[in-house]
Amino acid sequence: MLDSFHDTRLIKRIDINFLGEDDSPLSTLSSSALKVIEHLEANREQFIEEWKNHNYIHEEDIYKDRAPENALAMYHLFVRSLTHTLSLQEIQKLADKVAHERAEANINIGDFVYNVNLGQSILIHFINRSGIDVKDLYSIIDVLNTTFNEFTYYAVKKYTELKEKDLQEKVLYINQSHKERLSLLGQMSSSFVHEFRNPLTSVMGFVKLLKSGKNEPMYLDIIEHELSQLNFRITQFLHTSKIEFVEKNKKDVILILLIDEILDFIYPSLLDGDIEIVTDFKYTKAVHASEDELKQVFINILLNSIDAVKLMSSPRKIYISCQKEEQTIKISLSNNGPAIPEHTLKTIFEPFYTTKELGTGIGLYVCKKIIEKHGGHIDCQSDATRTTFDIYLPIA
Template identity: 30%
Template sequence: MDELQFMTVLRNNRDPIIHNWLHEFHENGLQIYEETSFLQEAHSYFTFMMDTDIPFEEHEHVKRVPYYYKNLFENKISSSDLLRSNHIWRNSLMRFIEEELHDQLIPMHAVRKINHRLDQFERYVFDYYNECTDRLLADKESTITELHEARMTIIGKMAASMAHEIRNPLTSVLGFIKMIRHQISDRSYDKLIPYLDIIEIEFQNIQMHITGFLCFSKKDVIEESFVDVSSRSVIETVISLIQPRIIDENIELTFDSIRDTTLHIQKIAIQQVLSNILINSIDAMYQIEGGRKINVSSRLDGENYIISVTNNGPEIPSSMKDSLFTPFVTSKKEGTGLGLAISKQIMNRNKGDILFTSNPEETTFMMVFHL
């Protein structure tokens, strides 16, 4: 039997050879992706194996390797399965030659050509497979690095915000402790009570800020309990805490009808929301020379209870309105953009929401509680 006859016999027995390969493939527990595509690839591979006269790099089957790899990757076919599949293919071919052509004189140079062809393809596919895997790992490492850097940036911004929000109360506490120490040395005990009251207020401020930051965590261990409280007491407590700033900034604070009701809320967290809104209102009026005004009101609206805070500062820029409650979005030069994001999350946890309206004359933030 010459080479041409040998190759013709193999071509005429393509289907039995592929069938035997597929049978052994299943027996070895290897995975198959979509069967029609799988068999098409097998027929293409058989043609490539037989086309020994076509240069390796020019064969259409070799040019399809990127598509072939994509199917393997998408269907999670491992490189070890790929290697076993190729060995089973070679064994199936050799078994056919031994069993069907055992009484023929086999042209071994033709067998060597076919084996060389299969070896070339195996090396080529594995090199390509490894190259793509390395590229994928590099991309993943790059993504991990970017995520790490982004996370560190967020942590840095949150740390800066925490320091900013806590530094002022701590400075005030330190100052009054020094004054208390001085009064004690002078035995002027009658002045200590007001100082201690201010220190207590500043510590409540710190507690509210810490509660706000902890709201970004999902852990139950930091969850504040829900209690029934008077809405009026919440408003009055927060007003008393920020009253010194109201006076220092020469702001006229007015109250419309304050409707009292019982709210089932996380008291400290809700006080933090109202405090954030009032502080933002104060900060917003830095650009106003005179006539700075803040109005606080509350009302029942159907099944909702609404606390509104209105200031006559500048309008919130249109570019920020859609993302105002997104972390790190702020118009303040030294702001961190966490206050409203925290406030939104707190209100959602308390079965409520926070809304706003803004125009050139005034800006109003509304804390909405669903009763």
């Protein structure tokens, strides 16, 4: 922020540099400028307060506390312009600073332009009450309009440049990510054939039984479950190929309700494996996320956990907990299946690494990418008693 002016020193400088000995237009204008500056300095706090009370600031603006500071800096630029000591570079410097703040805050630039125009109007209102002659008033206001218009022009210009650069970087990142995903798809196709074929074979078998007259209700439950599993695998496959922005389809998601829905979905697998679910939710508020993508993460890890505990004798248990740690939500998914070897833990989230005979090795890789896209991270610890996947998500 520009240094505040000391009234006496400022008046002396104006008097020495700009007040002529005769009654020339320059002398008249400088006297008027001096009078305006004295009036504005005497009412500076009132101007800032009035501007602050009437401007529009979005409640999510991360730089909203800097608004009074920027208003005062802009006021100082105008005062400097009246003393003929203001350079264009100083206007551009402040415009550049404010443009970076507006771009980082990701707030509509229209709000900024409105607030600048508001400050300009309030200053004109104060100048009109300074008592200077009408013939000099137009010259003072002309200086004011020029200063504010130049500031607005350079700020909006810089803001536009920053947003265009940001958009180009996002497009470049998305296109590059899309190319990598297409490359992954080529490698995934053959291994996914096995995962698609298994549930289809099961469905076809039970459909034949139904056609033969063996109308057991359990058959329909199994068919529904296998089709749901197939739909999940296809969704996982498509997730790797689609182009999307990070913020797409985000909303407030209640994790405990989402987990309950998922447990209903995988209930047949839990029942078949005689697996007990133990839950402990200390955090029950919402997280801002893509519900479908979080569902994909939890289902993937839980299905892996089911496969793991099936290798053990009873009791077979899966533990799900959720708690707050500072500004982070921690969701832990644990199971008492066999320990994952230490060398495997280092590569467990890499694409195409799998210990399953017909696995694709893409599930945990997709989980990791989804969580990172949400601004979080995921890790895994494993020993002889328990294997735990910890998911950390930022609190919205």
